[in-house]
Every structure is written in structure tokens, then in C-alpha cells.
Amino acid sequence: MKRSNCHICWLAYLVSTGLALTLIAPPVAAQRRGAAAPAEPRDPCATPANRIIAENCKPGNDSTEWDINGYGDPTIQGFPTEMSVLPNETINFKIETPATRYRVDVFRMGYYGGKGARKIATLQPVTALPQVQPECVHDYATRLYDCGNWAVSATWRVPADAVSGVYVARAVREDAGGTWRVDNGLDPAPKPPVTPHAYGANGLGKLRNALKEPRASHMVFVVRDDTGRSAVIFQTADESWQAYNRYGLGNSYSGLTPAGEATGQANRAYKVSYNRPITNRETGSVNQLFNAEYPMIRWLERNGYDVSYFTGVDADRRGEELKEHKLFLSVGHDEYWSGNQRKNVEAARDEAGVNMAFLSGNEVFWKTRFENSVDGTNTPYRTMAIYKETHTRITPTGELQPGRKIDPLPDVWTGTWRDSSPFNPEGPQPENALTGTIFTVNAYRNDPLVVTGRYAGNRFWRNTEVARLKPDQSLALAKGILGHEWDEDLDNGFRPTGIIHLSETTVDGVQYIQDFGSVYDSGTATHHLTLYRAKSGALVFGAGTVQYTWGLDNFHDNATGVPADRANRYSIRVGIDQTGPSRAMQQATVNLFADMAVQPANLQNDLAPATASVDKSAPVSKIAFPLGGQTVAGRVTITGTATDTGGGTVGAVDISTDGGATWHPAKGLDRWSYDWDVPRGVGAATILSRSVDDSLNLEVPGKGTTVSNGASVTP
Numbered sequence: 001m002k003r004s005n006c007h008i009c010w011l012a013y014l015v016s017t018g019l020a021l022t023l024i025a026p027p028v029a030a031q032r033r034g035a036a037a038p039a040e041p042r043d044p045c046a047t048p049a050n051r052i053i054a055e056n057c058k059p060g061n062d063s064t065e066w067d068i069n070g071y072g073d074p075t076i077q078g079f080p081t082e083m084s085v086l087p088n089e090t091i092n093f094k095i096e097t098p099a100t101r102y103r104v105d106v107f108r109m110g111y112y113g114g115k116g117a118r119k120i121a122t123l124q125p126v127t128a129l130p131q132v133q134p135e136c137v138h139d140y141a142t143r144l145y146d147c148g149n150w151a152v153s154a155t156w157r158v159p160a161d162a163v164s165g166v167y168v169a170r171a172v173r174e175d176a177g178g179t180w181r182v183d184n185g186l187d188p189a190p191k192p193p194v195t196p197h198a199y200g201a202n203g204l205g206k207l208r209n210a211l212k213e214p215r216a217s218h219m220v221f222v223v224r225d226d227t228g229r230s231a232v233i234f235q236t237a238d239e240s241w242q243a244y245n246r247y248g249l250g251n252s253y254s255g256l257t258p259a260g261e262a263t264g265q266a267n268r269a270y271k272v273s274y275n276r277p278i279t280n281r282e283t284g285s286v287n288q289l290f291n292a293e294y295p296m297i298r299w300l301e302r303n304g305y306d307v308s309y310f311t312g313v314d315a316d317r318r319g320e321e322l323k324e325h326k327l328f329l330s331v332g333h334d335e336y337w338s339g340n341q342r343k344n345v346e347a348a349r350d351e352a353g354v355n356m357a358f359l360s361g362n363e364v365f366w367k368t369r370f371e372n373s374v375d376g377t378n379t380p381y382r383t384m385a386i387y388k389e390t391h392t393r394i395t396p397t398g399e400l401q402p403g404r405k406i407d408p409l410p411d412v413w414t415g416t417w418r419d420s421s422p423f424n425p426e427g428p429q430p431e432n433a434l435t436g437t438i439f440t441v442n443a444y445r446n447d448p449l450v451v452t453g454r455y456a457g458n459r460f461w462r463n464t465e466v467a468r469l470k471p472d473q474s475l476a477l478a479k480g481i482l483g484h485e486w487d488e489d490l491d492n493g494f495r496p497t498g499i500i501h502l503s504e505t506t507v508d509g510v511q512y513i514q515d516f517g518s519v520y521d522s523g524t525a526t527h528h529l530t531l532y533r534a535k536s537g538a539l540v541f542g543a544g545t546v547q548y549t550w551g552l553d554n555f556h557d558n559a560t561g562v563p564a565d566r567a568n569r570y571s572i573r574v575g576i577d578q579t580g581p582s583r584a585m586q587q588a589t590v591n592l593f594a595d596m597a598v599q600p601a602n603l604q605n606d607l608a609p610a611t612a613s614v615d616k617s618a619p620v621s622k623i624a625f626p627l628g629g630q631t632v633a634g635r636v637t638i639t640g641t642a643t644d645t646g647g648g649t650v651g652a653v654d655i656s657t658d659g660g661a662t663w664h665p666a667k668g669l670d671r672w673s674y675d676w677d678v679p680r681g682v683g684a685a686t687i688l689s690r691s692v693d694d695s696l697n698l699e700v701p702g703k704g705t706t707v708s709n710g711a712s713v714t715p
Contacts, residue, residue: 041605044057044304044601044602045057049304049601049602050304050306050601051163051306052110052163052300052301052304052305052306052307052601053304053601053602054163055108055110055118055163055165055301056110056111056112056113056301056302056304058112058118059112059113059118060110060111060112060113060114060115060116060117060118061107061112061115061117061118061119062115063115063116063117063209063573063574064209064210064211064212065105065119065211065212065213066105066107066116066117066119066168066170067211067573067574068170068211068214068216068217068218068573069183069184069185069211069214069570069571069572069573070281070282070569070570070571070572071217071218071277071278071279071280071281071282071572072216072217072218072279072281073173073184073214073215073216073217074186074279075097075098075099075173075177075215076095076096076097076099076102076171076172076173076215076216076217077095077096077097077171077217077247077277077279078093078094078095078096078097078153078169078171078217078219078277079093079094079147079219079274079275079276079277079278080092080093080169080219080220080221081093081094081148081152081275081379082221083221083222083238083274083311083313083314083381084221084222084223084224084309084310084311084313084314085158085221085222085223085224086158086223086224086225086226087158087159087160087161087162087223087225088157088158088159088160089157089158090155090156090157090158091155091156091158091221092152092154092155093123093152093153093154093155093156093169093171093219094133094147094148094150094151094152094153094275095125095131095133095150095153095154095171096131096133096147096150096277097130097131097171097173098130099129099130099173099174099175100129100130100175101129101173101174101175102125102129102171102172102173102174102175103122103123103124103125103171103172103174104122104123104124104125104154104156104169104170104171104172104219105119105121105122105123105169105170105172106119106120106121106122106123106156106167106168106169106170107119107120107167107168107169107170108120108163108165108166108167108223109165109166109167109168109289109294109297109298110165110297110298110301111297111298111299111301111302112301114555116294116298116555116574117168120159120162120167121156121159123154123155123156123169124154125153125154126152126153126154126155127151127152127153131151131153133147133150133151134149134150136149136150136248136275136276137149137374137375137376138248138249139271139374140249141270142269142270142271143248143249143250143255143267143268143269143270143271144249144269144270144271144272144273144374144383145247145248145249145250145269145272145273145276146273146275146276146373146374146375146382146383147248147273147275147276147277147375148273148275148373148374148375148376148377148379148382149375149376150275154169154171156169158223162223163223163225164222164223164224164225164230164307164308164309165222165223165297165309166220166221166222166236166289166293166294166297166309167220167221167222167223168218168219168220169218169219169220169221170216170217170218170219171216171217171219172213172215172216173213173215173216177215178214178215181570182206182207182210182214183207183210183211183214183568183570183571184211184214184215184570185570185571187570209573217277218278219277220238220241220278220289222236222309222310222311222314223309224308224309224310224314225308225309226318226321228321228324228325229306229308230306230307230308230325231305231306231307231325231326231327231597231598232300232305232306232307232308232325232326232327232328232329232598233307233308233309233310233321233322233325233327233328233329234296234297234300234307234308234309234310234329234331235310235311235312235314235315235328235329235330235331235334236289236293236309236310236311236312236331237293237312237330237331237332237333237334237335237336237360238274238311238312238313239312239313239335239336239337239338239368239384240287240312240332240333240334240335240336241278241280241287241288241289242272242273242274242276242278242336242384243272243287243335243336243366243368243384243386244280244284244287244288245272245276245278245279245280246279246280246283247276247277247278247279247280248273248276249269250263250267250268250269251268251269251272251280252268252269252270252272252336252366252386252388253265253268254267254268255267255268255269264396265391265394265396266395266396268388268391270385270386270387270388270406271371271383271384271385271386272383272384272386273373273374273382273383273384274313274373274381274382274383274384275373275375275382281557281572282569282572283565283569284565285557285558285572286333286443286444286484286546286557286558286563287333287335288557290556290557290574291332291333291484291546291547291556291557291558292331292332292333292359292360292546292547292548292549292550292556293331293332293549294555294556294557294574295549295550295552295553295554295555295556296329296331296332296359296549296552296553298553298555299549299552299553299581299586299589302553302602302604303590303600303601303602303603303604303607304600304601304602304603305593305598305600305601306598306601308325310322312334312336312337312338312341313370313381315340315341315344315345316338316340316341316344316370316381317340317380317381319340319341319343319344319345319347319348320344322344322345322347322348322352322354323347323348323351323352323354324352325348325354326354326355326596326597326598327354327355327356327357327593327596327598328345328348328349328354328355328356328357329356329357329359330356330357330358330359330360330363330435331359331360331549332359332360332546332547332549333360333361333362333484333485333546334358334360334362334363334364335362335363335364335365335366336365336366336368336384336386337363337364337365337366337367337368337417338367338368338369338370338384339367339368339369339412339426342364342367342417342429342434345434346434349434349534349536349538349540350534350535350536350538351536352536353534353536353537353538354538355538355539355540355596355597355598356538356539356540356541357540357541357543357592357593357596358435358436358437358540358541358542358543358544359541359543359548359549360435360543360545360546360548361437361439361485361486361487361543361544361545361546361547361548362439362485362486362487362546363431363435363439363487364417364431364434364435365416365417365431365439365517366386366388366414366415366416366417366517367386367413367414367415367416367417368384368385368386368414369384369385369409369412369414370383370384370385371383371384371385385407385414386414387406387407387414387415388414388415389403389404389405389406389407389413389414389415389419389421389423389424390403390415390416390419390421390516390517390518391415391517391518392404392406393421393515393518394518394519403421403423404423405423405425410425411425411426412425412426413425413426415516415517416516416517417429417430417431418430418431418438418516418517419516419517420516421516429494430492430494432487432489432490432492432494432495432496432542433494433495433496434540435487435540435542435544436489436496436499436530436531436532436540436541436542436544437487437488437489437528437530437542437543437544438487438488438489438490438492439485439486439487439513440486440487440488440490440512440513440525441482441485441486441487441488441507441510441511441512441513441525441527442485442510442511442512442513442520443484443485443511443563444483444484444563445482445483445484445485445486445507445510446479446480446482446483446484446561447479447480447481447482447483447486447505447507448476448477448478448479448480448481448482448505449476449477449478449481449482449503449505449527449529449545449551449582449585450474450475450476450477450503450504450505451466451469451474451475451477451502451503451504451584452469452473452474452475452503452504453469453470453471453472453473453474454471454504454669455469455501455502455503455504456468456469456470456471457648457649457694458500458502458649458651458694459591459595459613459648459649459694459695460502460529460531460588460591460592460694461502461584461588461591462587462591462610463587463591463607463608463610464583464584464587464588465583465584466584466588475584477551477582477584477585478550478551478577478579478580478581478582478585479561479579480547480550480561480577480579480580481545481547481548481550481551481582481585482505482507482527482545482547483545483546483547483550483561484546484547484558484563485545485546486525486527486544486545486546487527487542487544487545488525488526488527488528488544489501489528489530489542489544491664491665493662495665496532496534496540497532497663497698498532498533498652498654498690498692498696498698499530499531499532499652500530500531500532500651500652500692500694500696501528501529501530501651501652502528502529502530502531502588503527503528503529504526504527504528505526505527505528506524506525506526506527507524507525507526507527508524509522509523509524510522510523510524510525511523512524512525527544527545528544529541529542529543529544530542530544531592531651531696532696533696533698539592539595539596539696541592548585550577550580550581551580551581551582551584551585551586552581552582552585552586552589553580553581554576554577554578554579554580554581555574555575555576555577556574556575556577557572557573557574557575558572559574559575559576559577559578560575560577583606583607586604586607587607587608587610590603590607590608590609590610591610593610594609594610594611594612595610595612595613595695596612597612613648613695615646615647615648615693615695615697616646616695616697617644617645617646617647617693617697618645618646618691618692618693618697618698618699618700619642619643619644619645619646619650619691619692619693619697619699620642620643620645620691620699621640621641621642621643621653621672621689621690621691621699622640622641622642622689623638623639623640623687623689623704623705624639624640624641625637625638625639625640626638626687626705626707627705628705628706628707629706629707629708630707630708631707631708631709631710632678632707632708632709632710633678633709633710634677634678635675635676635677635678636675636676636678637673637674637675637676638655638657638666638673638674638675638676638687639671639672639673639674640653640666640671640672640673640689641670641671641672642669642670642672642689642691643670644693644694646693646695646697648693648694648695649669649693649694650669650670650691650692650693650694651669651691651692651693651694651696652665652666652669652691652692653665653666653668653669653672653689653690653691653692654666654689654690654691654692655674655676655687655688655689656686656687656688656689656690656701656704657676657685657686657687658685658686659685659686659688659704660686660688660701663690666689678709679709680709681709682709683708683709684706684707684708684709685706685707685708685709686704686705686706687704687705687706687707688701688702688704689701689704
């Protein structure tokens with residue numbers, strides 16, 4: 001019998017979806033209906049529905065072939081000369097190494113039957129070896145360290161049929177050398193002899209997933225697709241990768257002495273270069289690709305979502321491209337955003353109605369700007385300026401001072417987006433105006449996401465176990481979802497209209513922000529998943545946590561939840577997270593994307609298909625107290641009710657006590673209340689209510705209730 005050309009990907013499909021197992025439960029919807037076993041699924045590789053499925057039907061490579069230990073072998077380090085390229089373009093790699101023989105393997109990240117990557121090409125050096133690179137160009141005043149003056153070491157012409165994705169070029173030493181350690185760690189200790197009770201030397205504890213060639217390092221870049229054909233566009237957090245990158249003279253958190261010791265906030269880098277190897281996975285892997293972005297890549301491609309990839313640089317440089325897609329994704333620790341980047345993303349939301357899912361935390365926190373390189377080539381977008389002017393209020397010894405403008409561009413701010421200091425020429429622009437949530441909880445957190453029965457009827461949780469919760473019940477989803485930093489929904493005057501909550505988790509003893517971004521103290525915080533509809537009709541989801549994607553796929557860095565600076569520094573690797581994934585979160589994300597008109601072309605077998613909402617009817621709210629004409633004073637509790645009219649549930653109720661000029665969230669849904677401190681000197685006040693349902697239909701407020709300011713009244 002002749003075998004199908006796709007038998008390899010078909011077997012991978014069976015394993016990846018759980019069809020090869022007998023203990024996988026059917027979708028929740030099927031369980032409730034008592035439905036018969038599903039029909040034999042079609043082979044997704046026979047006639048792939050899109051390029052992502054076709055690509056993932058190809059054989060993948062084990063992580064032992066494409067991953068590295070920590071940031072890799074320090075004796076072979078390099079970087080790509082562009083953050084992103086198109087098919088048919090050439091990308092160069094500049095590498096520093098004493099190696100007399102090495103190669104560069106190019107991998108594309110994806111699902112590939114669970115293997116997680118596929119080798120696309122192998123490159124050979126274009127120059128005689130060993131290649132001696134010059135000292136990098138540096139500026140001690142800003143601690144900018146630019147290695148763009150290195151010579152080109154290898155080149156790759158991207159194939160015309162290359163599929164958009166996140167690519168990793170892995171430089172591998174092939175000459176003699178290395179250490180006796182399986183992780184190639186630079187430990188000066190000699191290899192212990194085989195003696196009684198020398199358990200490792202006797203062969204115990206042997207690493208079962210050791211890298212096949214550990215003397216290697218990564219160079220990450222993106223292959224774009226500027227045709228605008230994909231439904232989803234995935235933005236990488238490359239600005240954050242570079243902000244935390246210590247290679248050279250330091251990063252945006254601390255400077256380094258010649259010996260490499262961090263010298264603190266006062267000596268942080270004001271500018272960082274993309275022309276450097278990225279070496280901070282060893283101590284800051286939460287700020288890198290493989291912590292939270294990589295599991296999202298895996299999950300999207302496993303389910304056949306039509307996705308293409310874009311960088312933070314591209315969002316600034318090629319912002320019009322964002323308007324060509326249905327859904328924009330910000331993922332992971334997407335902390336650093338330029339002014340043009342935010343302007344372009346907001347334009348996609350407001351002008352083109354592009355839906356947005358911020359599957360990220362501490363997102364859009366620091367404002368940046370781009371400059372040309374200083375390596376002599378003057379290449380655009382290779383330097384990121386981040387003066388962190390917010391920190392000028394803190395002295396080197398931790399004392400408060402007035403603060404000042406230090407970015408030499410007088411009309412441009414590079415501090416936190418929320419900073420309302422008088423010397424901020426652009427004024428405060430808190431991130432929740434875009435994302436729906438705002439950062440408050442600092443590192444390191446590893447908390448579960450909690451959903452209470454209050455949200456059981458919300459369509460976000462349809463076909464999940466959350467939908468079966470009773471009002472007094474709660475469900476804690478996989479641990480680590482709220483980490484390593486997370487946000488809240490705060491009533492700060494920039495809160496989006498009609499925003500609703502989808503979960504509620506309160507945690508004590510967190511490191512809670514005290515000012516605009518410099519000082520933290522122990523506190524209590526409450527996290528919510530949020531959703532709102534912009535005026536354009538675009539839906540905007542705010543996960544408000546760096547590690548939301550841990551609930552979607554359980555193969556990532558920091559799988560144990562132990563911070564990288566406390567883990568085995570020689571072996572920070574992608575691994576299996578035993579606590580994930582969460583099927584409720586997987587299903588909820590499918591539901592969310594369906595409401596955003598984005599469907600998977602190869603949905604995993606244990607999830608239920610979802611369709612977009614057809615509910616177009618807004619709920620109705622009523623004010624029960626105070627009654628019109630009453631006189632009120634002091635603190636008054638306004639109460640009322642809300643009822644959905646379109647078959648869904650009430651998502652939120654907002655109250656205005658100034659005739660609609662400002663709005664604030666009420667407590668409760670069907671029955672709600674709002675505590676109002678009646679201001680002195682106010683004669684009459686008009687109280688309005690408006691409700692929104694779980695399909696984000698917003699009520700048009702009625703005439704409300706007009707009251708007078710006077711003696712206290714109780715119901």
C-alpha cells in the first residue's frame with residue numbers, strides 16, 4: 001500500500017491533538033449534550049487550509065537541536081543586522097568567536113507536531129576563520145554599545161516561499177573544545193572521578209534532554225508578510241528584549257563596570273543598540289521570546305490560525321500594515337513602546353476597526369524612541385533611546401528629588417507613559433486608555449488566575465467549566481498565569497468606555513507601584529481580565545499579565561515558575577510546565593477570537609468551535625435610589641438594577657454624577673451600587689446610569705435622576 005506523503009505530519013497531528021490518547025475528554029459542549037464520539041477527523045495536511053497549516057505539516061526538530069543553555073555559549077555570539085526581513089531579501093549575521101569552524105542553522109518557530117521548530121537552512125561563514133571582530137563602538141555618557149562595526153560573518157537570502165514567522169539563527173561551534181559538563185557551563189572544577197557515592201559520576205541523574213550541540217547561541221529575527229493577507233498579526237516584544245539586554249556597557253536598568261558588575265539605576269543605559277548579541281536569557285528570561293511569546297506561537301500555529309509576524313520596530317516603522325488585519329496581538333512582557341508605535345496601533349483600532357488582544361502585562365509602560373546606529377553606517381532603527389526621565393526623581397542613594405527633563409529632545413518624553421510630571425512635555429497618557437489595564441504589580445509573581453461564579457454566564461467562558469460555576473463558587477486556573485508582573489483595571493480618568501471584567505483575583509503582599517514607575521511597597525491588588533469595544537467597533541481584550549499564554553501551551557521557559565536569576569543559570573531552557581495548559585483558557589481564547597471574526601482552521605480536538613455573537617441589543621439599567629427631587633449630602637450609596645435584553649448577561653454598570661461628563665464603575669451587575677461623596681457647594685446634580693452586556697452592547701443613558709445637595713437622606 002502506498003503511503004501518503006503527509007504521513008509524518010498526520011501522526012504529529014494525532015499526537016498534538018490528543019487523538020492518539022484514550023483518556024482525553026471530549027469538548028465540554030459534547031459532554032453536556034451526551035453526544036456520540038466525534039467522526040474521524042480529516043487529515044489537515046491533505047489539503048491545508050492556509051500556509052500556517054501547510055508549514056506545520058512539515059517535520060519539525062526537537063528542542064535538543066534548536067534550543068540553547070541560557071544565553072548560549074559565550075565564545076560564539078552574534079546578531080542579525082535587521083529585526084525583520086521579507087522573502088527574497090537578504091539578512092546578514094555578525095558573529096564574534098575564536099572558532100576555527102562553525103555553522104549557522106536557521107529555524108522557524110512554530111508547533112510542528114509539538115517539536116516547536118523546523119530547520120529551514122544551514123549557512124556557512126562567508127569569511128576565513130577565525131574571524132577577529134573590532135571593539136564595538138561605545139559611548140560612556142549614554143552607555144550605548146553598538147557592535148554594528150563588526151564584519152559580516154554569514155548571510156541568508158530568505159526563500160521566496162518563506163512563511164512569515166519568528167526565526168532563530170543558531171550559531172554552532174564545530175571545532176574542538178568545550179567543557180566536560182553536559183550544559184557546557186564554564187565551571188572551572190575538574191570532572192569528578194567515578195567513586196562510591198559520587199552519584200553523578202557513576203551515571204545517575206543524567207540529563208535526558210541534553211542539547212546535542214550545546215556550544216551554540218541564538219540570533220532572533222522575523223520574516224514578515226507585508227501583503228496583508230493574514231487575519232492575525234503578532235507583534236514581538238523586541239524592544240523589551242533589548243531594554244533588558246546587558247551585553248556591552250549595560251541595559252536600561254543598570255550600567256556594567258569593566259568587570260561586569262551592575263552599578264545600579266543611576267548608571268543605567270540611556271540608549272541601547274539592536275546591534276548586539278542578546279545575552280540576558282540567563283538572568284532575565286521572563287523578558288525574552290521563550291517565556292510567553294513562544295507558547296503563543298505554538299498555540300496559534302497548532303490550531304491553524306492565519307497569522308503573520310511583525311516586530312515592535314515594524315509597528316513604529318510600517319504602521320499602516322497593521323490596518324490590513326482583523327486582529328493585532330501584543331504578547332508577553334511588551335513593556336517598551338515608542339510614540340509612533342502606539343500612535344499606529346491606536347490608528348489601526350480607531351480608523352480600521354482592527355480588534356486587539358493584549359495578551360501581555362506591564363505593557364506599554366515605558367515610552368521610547370528610535371535613532372540611527374552609531375557604527376558608521378547610520379542605519380535607521382538600530383538604536384533605542386529610553387532616558388527613563390521618570391527616574392530622575394530618585395537620587396543614586398534612593399532619596400526623592402524634584403526630577404527633571406534629561407532627554408535632549410525638548411518636546412519628546414522618554415519616561416513612563418502615565419507620568420504626569422510638569423516637565424513631561426507630552427503629558428500623561430496612561431496605558432489603560434489603549435489596553436484596558438494598567439501595570440501595578442511588580443516582579444516576581446507566580447499567581448493563578450481566579451474566576452468566580454459571577455462570570456459563569458459571560459459568553460467569554462462558554463463551553464468551559466467556568467460556565468458551570470455556581471454564584472458562590474470559584475475556579476483557580478493554572479498557577480503562574482498571573483506573572484511575572486501584572487495589571488489592574490483602575491478608575492483613573494483614562495478608563496475605556498464600557499469596559500467589562502471577565503475574572504477576579506485578589507492577592508496580598510505584592511510589590512505595588514507607589515508613584516509613576518520608580519517606587520514600590522507591599523500592597524494588595526486585584527486583577528481582572530478585561531474587554532471593551534472601541535467607537536470603531538473594534539474589540540480590545542486586556543489580559544493584564546505577562547504570562548497569560550502559559551494557559552494556552554505548556555512548553556516554555558521558566559516552566560517551574562522559579563525566577564531565572566535563582567534557577568540553574570547554565571540551563572535556562574524551554575521545558576514542560578506540569579501545571580498547564582488550561583483548557584478553560586484555551587477555549588475562552590477561541591471564543592474571544594471568534595467574536596473578533598477570527599477562526600482557527602485546525603482546531604484542536606478537545607475544544608469546541610465558537611461563533612461570533614449575534615446579540616445587538618443593549619441592556620437596560622435603572623436607578624432605584626436616590627429618587628428624583630430628593631436632597632442628598634455626605635456619602636450616598638446610589639443603587640439600581642440592570643437587565644440584559646439580548647439573551648446574554650450584564651457585563652458592567654457605570655455611574656455618572658455630573659450629567660455624563662465623567663463615568664465611574666459601579667459594584668455588582670444585575671443589582672448594583674455606587675458610593676458617591678456628594679461634593680460641597682454643588683446645587684443640583686444629575687445622576688445617570690449605563691450598562692453594557694457581555695457582547696459589549698452599550699446602553700444609551702436615559703435622562704437619569706436629578707437631586708439637590710442638602711441634608712443626608714437614607715433609603
